[in-house]
Amino acid sequence: MTESTPGRRRGDDLERAIFEAALAELAEVGYANLRMEAVAARAKAGKASLYKRWPDRARLVQAAARYKATEVEPEFEPSGDLRGDLRKVMAHIAAQQATPFGEAIRGWIGELRGTPSEVADELRTRIEHPRIRIFAKIFEDGVARGTVRPEALHPRVVNLAPALLTHHFLTRAEPADDAAVDEILDLVVLPLISTGAA
Amino acid sequence: MTESTPGRRRGDDLERAIFEAALAELAEVGYANLRMEAVAARAKAGKASLYKRWPDRARLVQAAARYKATEVEPEFEPSGDLRGDLRKVMAHIAAQQATPFGEAIRGWIGELRGTPSEVADELRTRIEHPRIRIFAKIFEDGVARGTVRPEALHPRVVNLAPALLTHHFLTRAEPADDAAVDEILDLVVLPLISTGAA
């Protein structure tokens, strides 16, 4: 029974357990109602073990989100079907917003005031970058095929779809559903980026 | 000295005082650090007077934001200069985000989880509607002049600029500056909506 009796965990082992507990709590009660004591209890850890690692709730949640993000980020290879590819990636982002990860972002937004802008930038970049990379790949593929205008490669445009998805999620209680994704795609993103070539 | 000795205020008088206090606190410490006791003290009111009117911090702040919004919303008449008009209205929105109003929105976002979607919709609509009305007016004017594509009148497109401004504000520590507004305008909004006619 080496499995069921972990004894007393330390270091990274313990850290992972705390992250999982935090994410589970996040899913259950949301960021606004997240209690350090609840996370500690769920992880069967002492509060001191939490505060030894992170100064406050915000940092713990950020760390937990980062930990989860490294597991989740997918590799994506454009298939040549521009609309299909975009739809797939957008649906993936929307789905992710329904997880504790989305709840972590909501919390991050709420506490953003007063955060030194370098810290905020660092974190935002960390979220945006992998997405931008994927969309950029799809756009570049489209440019090569002549279906996407080269001007669409500007970061502001590349980041447009994720920005609208995030806005949708933050602004409502739930992530965008398929219909919303289609609207964003057909009324905004595609008309803006495509050349008009079929 | 009828001014300096208000005596004991009641009803709407008191309510306004509480709103002003809440907005001032919001500006000073932000939503995350807003304390009901601080608002009460600042308004020289009893806590009970607050809880008699609103069940919690979130509702108080929503009410305060609504109160302020009725003062602030401008009438706007399109001048015929499409880019100039959009720029002006966008700058206005950005400026508004730097006020307690923006801080209220940040707080609203943070607590959105679990809110019944009708309530969330009602509030969101209340914010979006006046904006949509203004942008729709500008767009319609453009359509009439042949500078804007009729498809741009879809709500999703009309709401695009405000959505991106909100996203910018929520996602960073500050509202969009002039450069950011120009980028949004020249790389996203105008290319999407304009006919290509000068």
Place this chain on the structure above:
DNA sequence: GGGTTAGTGAACGGCGCGTCTCTTATTTCA
């Protein structure tokens, strides 16, 4: 002016914060 309504101020129990202490498990190294 007497009764009603509404606001003040203070006190209260409760909860979660962040710190600290005491005990115990795990690791390190003599």
Place this chain on the structure above:
DNA sequence: TGAAATAAGAGACGCGCCGTTCACTAACCC
């Protein structure tokens, strides 16, 4: 292998704020 060092678990502590309650009083309404 045994002792010292390190890190974790459990929980008590004081504090600040929550949301409620109560006794008192000012404002308003005939």
